[in-house]
Amino acid sequence: VTPGRIWLVGAGPGDPELLTLKAVRVLGQADVVLVDDLVNRAVLEHVRPGTRIVEVGKRGGCRSTPQAFIERLMIQEAQAGHCVVRLKGGDPFVFGRGGEEMLAARAAGLAVEVVHGITSGIAAPARLGIPVTHRDATHGVAFVTGHTGSGDAPDWAALARSGLTLVVYMGVANAPGITAALMEAGLAADTPAAVVQSATTDRERGIETTLGGLVDDVAAAGLGSPAILVIGAVASLAQARGLARENAVAAPSLRAAHAR
Numbered sequence: 001v002t003p004g005r006i007w008l009v010g011a012g013p014g015d016p017e018l019l020t021l022k023a024v025r026v027l028g029q030a031d032v033v034l035v036d037d038l039v040n041r042a043v044l045e046h047v048r049p050g051t052r053i054v055e056v057g058k059r060g061g062c063r064s065t066p067q068a069f070i071e072r073l074m075i076q077e078a079q080a081g082h083c084v085v086r087l088k089g090g091d092p093f094v095f096g097r098g099g100e101e102m103l104a105a106r107a108a109g110l111a112v113e114v115v116h117g118i119t120s121g122i123a124a125p126a127r128l129g130i131p132v133t134h135r136d137a138t139h140g141v142a143f144v145t146g147h148t149g150s151g152d153a154p155d156w157a158a159l160a161r162s163g164l165t166l167v168v169y170m171g172v173a174n175a176p177g178i179t180a181a182l183m184e185a186g187l188a189a190d191t192p193a194a195v196v197q198s199a200t201t202d203r204e205r206g207i208e209t210t211l212g213g214l215v216d217d218v219a220a221a222g223l224g225s226p227a228i229l230v231i232g233a234v235a236s237l238a239q240a241r242g243l244a245r246e247n248a249v250a251a252p253s254l255r256a257a258h259a260r
């Protein structure tokens with residue numbers, strides 16, 4: 001058999017309309033689709049009848065499929081001559097293990113193509129009207145992980161001094177540690193911040209807050225994963241109007257946005 005192809009495809013943050021045209025085309029050619037748990041299942045309407053769909057995300061909300069198993073399956077399917085789509089939330093190369101999967105495929109001598117998706121780190125802030133850069137506010141943006149189980153946490157002190165917008169993925173559980181580290185390094189407690197959960201889905205909710213108020217406001221609003229934390233001057237541009245009205249949550253310490 002001629003080895004099949006592997007496509008690492010980003011499904012975007014949730015709204016199926018945020019798929020790229022290329023993602024739609026590639027989904028329509030897939031023999032097998034390996035789907036992550038954050039992917040909106042509505043995007044699977046683009047696959048052909050008979051395409052095998054394998055759920056490799058979290059099972060029953062607690063157990064994840066081991067990464068090595070996913071990579072093995074992806075490679076075996078491609079070696080069997082199938083067109084394999086590995087479908088991931090957001091962009092496959094932003095905290096999606098797309099890099100690891102690409103290297104595994106490459107090591108097996110298989111070609112991989114990437115189809116970008118809109119990453120939640122840009123889409124979620126935008127739902128509150130927050131641009132991740134604005135030339136009056138910041139020179140750039142840092143995408144960082146708040147999940148520090150692996151041991152190598154971001155250098156929060158350096159980030160606090162960077163003047164960059166901080167967009168934190170997987171940061172809700174560790175928000176107390178993250179916000180404390182940033183303030184310890186000198187970032188003011190009244191630095192504007194925002195949190196958006198399940199952006200662009202019907203479970204979307206968000207708050208504007210401050211660095212110092214973030215933990216309490218997240219708890220008061222009952223926000224949880226998946227969510228993006230945005231910290232920096234651009235967060236002052238938030239306006240809850242960006243969110244579906246019934247979903248927008250006014251936190252107790254809701255700040256008046258400066259620039260309307």
Ligand code: SAH
Pocket residue numbers: 013014038088089090091092093094095096118119120121124168169170171196197198199200201225226227228
């Ligand atoms: N590759 C993905 C990120 C995967 S890591 C991307 O580019 O978006 C998983 C983390 O992404 C979640 O913990 C959360 O921080 C974030 N995330 C994914 N989808 C989200 C959404 N719809 N709203 C808010 N955060 C989201």
